[in-house]
Amino acid sequence: MKKQKSRQACGLITFNKSFVNFYPVDKSSGKVIGWCGYHTWYTEHNRAEIGYYLNAEEHKRKGYMSEILQAVLTYGFNQMNLHRVEALTATYNTASIKTLEKFGFKYEGLLREHYLVDGIHEDSPIYSLLRHEFPRTIQVREATLQDIDAMSVIRLSVKENPLNNPDLVTRRDYEDYLTSYGKGWVAEVDGKIAGFAIVGLQQKNIWALFVDPSHEKAGVGRKLHDTLMDWYFTQTDEDVWLSTDPQTRAAKFYRRKGWRESGMHGNELKFIMSALDWRTR
CATH class of the missing domain: 3.40.630.30 (Gcn5-related N-acetyltransferase (GNAT))
Known part of the structure; x- marks a missing residue:
């Protein structure tokens, strides 16, 4: 009861850290090409949701995001002490789904009309990866x-x-x-x-x-x-x-x-x- 009163008094920040983001940089140009990081980080439960994005079409389908995810997931499990990483995507985003499956993420179900995009509530497939499922460092x-x-x-x-x-x-x-x-x-x-x-x-x-x-x-x-x-x-x-x-x-x-x-x-x-x-x- 004391813990619950403390949460109510201090706010959700007591067990939810909003963002831990990383910004990958192209070596040749020195420019940021996207972002990858964690949000909805529940420290008490050792879980967080991961998100990622590449700024331009020219950076896609070159293996960049796989390289970035390897580093960010390693950081999450090793430095943030995460036990579970969750990822939400769109049903039509096959590239994102393939990337998640490559890293061992498991499909758990569909959040119906979960995300508002251009005035339309879209379904969101949810995937998860547990610490023991994550491949060790190469x-x-x-x-x-x-x-x-x-x-x-x-x-x-x-x-x-x-x-x-x-x-x-x-x-x-x-x-x-x-x-x-x-x-x-x-x-x-x-x-x-x-x-x-x-x-x-x-x-x-x-x-x-x-x-x-x-x-x-x-x-x-x-x-x-x-x-x-x-x-x-x-x-x-x-x-x-x-x-x-x-x-x-x-x-x-x-x-x-x-x-x-x-x-x-x-x-x-x-x-x-x-x-x-x-x-x-």
Whole structure:
């Protein structure tokens, strides 16, 4: 009773902190590209509602929001001690729904005529994510020969740059790159390999960078890429190159990372990165 009287006297602020917002900035322009954060934060019950928004169409469908959500959810569960995160969206916002489902949010039901938009009360699907359901931070470690089977499964499962003939890449190829030509890394999520990257130092070539389709747009490829590149340019100042199919998300990813197109390599686009470009990006 005493606690309830205190709440009444002090107001709802005693157990509801309104906003904890983050404003992502584009590295190249220095401009804020949107926001992501928590509201309706019930500290007593360790729960909050998350919201997110990108300012312009040019920033959408590039994986930015997945990268932002990974950081903000990690902050919520680790720093705010949240047990439950809720998210409301619109029935027609399929992109938002896919993003929530990618992070493990569970659909709980429909709040009927819940949100007023342009004079119309719209339904709001409600999703939630519990602390134990949130994937642990992506862990990148050096690949070993024992990882080859898992890497091969991922290589054969990707939708872009598919390997139509498994015999074209043998176990011996993996072994040679890991033990003789260069070095490789795997990214683990919840203790399972979610992606891998391998570079050939002798060949000056990124031989492989692939992510399990179920972990796409979650920052796995970016973390593998950056780890590989940092290591490569501690070993040499020679340019490194790679190739990928044109008109793919991979090609767009490499352009955003500062790779320069350098003609074709067979039927694939060839990209080059210099030590100077990487270190001054």
